[in-house]
Amino acid sequence: MVVALEGKAVVAPIQVSEGYWRGVMRRLSRNPVAMIALGIIVLLILMAVLAPYLAPADPVKGSMLRRLRPVGTPGYPLGADELGRDMLSRLIFGARLSLFMGVTPVLMAFVIGSGLGIFAGYVGGKLNTAIMRTIDIFYAFPSVLLAVALSGALGAGITNALVSLTIVFIPPITRVAESVTTQVRNRDYVEAARASGAGGVTIVRVHVLGNVLSPIFVYATSLISVAMILASGLSFLGLGVKPPEPEWGLMLNTLRTAIYVNPLVAALPGVMIFITSISFNLFSDGLRSAMDVRS
């Protein structure tokens, strides 16, 4: 029953299963919805990077004579805003700040929150209770209120808005990280690693990280759209981006007075936010199922 190795002259090449990430890519590429979402995200990023070349007009140069032109006006394919600035150019340039404001705080919160959550989840006991109850304090505030309060305390400006948004997103990411780590920590393979005499850091590096980072990452991607909307809220209150900088959230808010005059133009920044956030959501959804090795 046990295969003896003696006398085996034929050395077959080792059959290697495809690597983990290669498998994820293959499964992801077979998911049409996720691929379309990814395509839109790539287009948005390209649009942000190439904004000066794509935009037909200066996004901040206005004209009181051409205020609130409807969609389709010659020279203004998507109309003009309440100060007569070209909407198309403003939407293209707006992608820069909006994407930046959406992605950066989530990225920073992902790094800090996962670190905190994995530590709390793996160590457990009183330290876990201390960390998680502290995190819970932040949960007592609605996220918008917390962001506004923090930004207000730190002072207006993009940097402070980013810092306050990061602080807003650390608690939910820590929560998710802590709960998946607690689950993984009690699996038999972690027990087996402990039984082999490995230390905590080695076990986390080899056995825990690989199994917890993907669910946390998927959750974090779904927060990007929330971050964009919160960032626009801060801009509206004068705590984030300041006019005349083009940013979708800010544009949506300044155009709200024109909703009865020219509803289509007023809705356009909202449409951009919607497309971006749903693309990130659908992509993270696809990523979640592609990361499940058993599928």
Place this chain on the structure above:
Amino acid sequence: MSGEPVDPLADPRDRGGPRQPLLTVRGLVKHFPVGKNILGRSTNVVRAVDDVDFDLLKGETLGIVGESGCGKSTTARLLMHLIEPDRGNIIFDGEVVGQELSLREYRRQVQMVFQDSYASLNPRLTIEDSIAFAPQVHGVSRRESLNRAHDLLSRVGLEPNRFAGRYPHELSGGQRQRINIARALALEPRLIILDEAVSALDKSVEAQVLNLLLDLKDAFGLTYIFISHDLNVVRFISDRVMVMYLGKVAEIGTAGDIFDRPAHPYSGALLSSMPAMDPDARTLEAPLYGDPPNPINPPPGCRFHTRCTAVEAVCSKLEPQLAATSTNQQVSCLKYQPGSGHSAAPPALEAAE
């Protein structure tokens, strides 16, 4: 399997010689607190393992049997130091674990195989990486530990070239359990604790894995602790058997004695729950009635007295001690305890035997 069986006593790490047990467990206690009052103090304890003593001889297979909840798996985890015992000593080849023998060094010599073959393998690691992990922790180079992993794969009957680079979900339950055995062997341990290691496998695969375990025992000079609820399997593989009931040792002895001449009323009842192969010998009476009592508040005196067929008044008052009924059988029952007051007990002995 190639080569002569390896004598466990030929191991250069052996210290005490053949007469010294490989593992001596004395007074092992683990109580789990349940339910906390408002101050965070626990109000009750589950007496999962309550004062367990036994010796494990070099090169033997000790089977541990009992109903679910009797403390078999907790004992295994305590022996592996995956959970800290409340009290008691584990002495490995003459050295107290955690004092004379460091936990790290102990874990090099004692390994464990878990029941759930899937949950005990990291789904993100290839088979070879899973097996090579433990040697790398103990300072073996990656290259050498991968070589060792490939060698062990062939020892457990899996073609290294086909399986080394695969992931756990690509294998069957039996193959995964072979991987788990290979991983346990990777540190060249002297003792392997098999906690329901074959219970989740179907019968034909189970038989193959059992034979593999016997082959490996000879080839590597191993000692096994084999925990199972399957009495047939325990009888097949064990040299000695320990019967546990509600966190205590009910009876311990050679497999032949326990299976043919069980002394403890509980052992007898447990064995008669084995389905007979002969239809004429089938039992219609249930060997025991009721569930095991709650381990939170175990009954006073002998823990088995609530379900015992030989119960007498003294059983609810006096707690029995493990007493030898023959040279290689010990029973924890007042029937066999001299001078206990049970009508079947032998008269009290004088101080000198």
